[in-house]
Amino acid sequence: QRFPTEKAYFIAKEVATTERTYLKDLEVITSWFQSAVSKEDCMPETLKNLIFSNFEPLHKFHTGFLKEIEQRLALW
DSSP: OOOOOOHHHHHHHHHHHHHHHHHHHHHHHHHHHHHHHHHSOOSOHHHHHHHHHHHHHHHHHHHHHHHHHHHHHHHO
16 A cells, blocks of 8 residues: 655644643652652642643643544555
8 A cells, every 4th residue: 555645644643643742751750740740748738639630631632632533545
């Protein structure tokens, strides 16, 4: 099977690769940050809840976005 040679295809592949890397980095940073903050009493509980509550929607959005890109690449 021949692979697409269109410039847009390679740009989309680069976006997918970047998104995949971003998601892995987000997971690592989130888990390290949550671990460090929970060990030390360095911020109020309300602030921790506010910050941590934003990680899940962000992760969910980017997971869906990556899935969409990968599906479109597969159909290209």
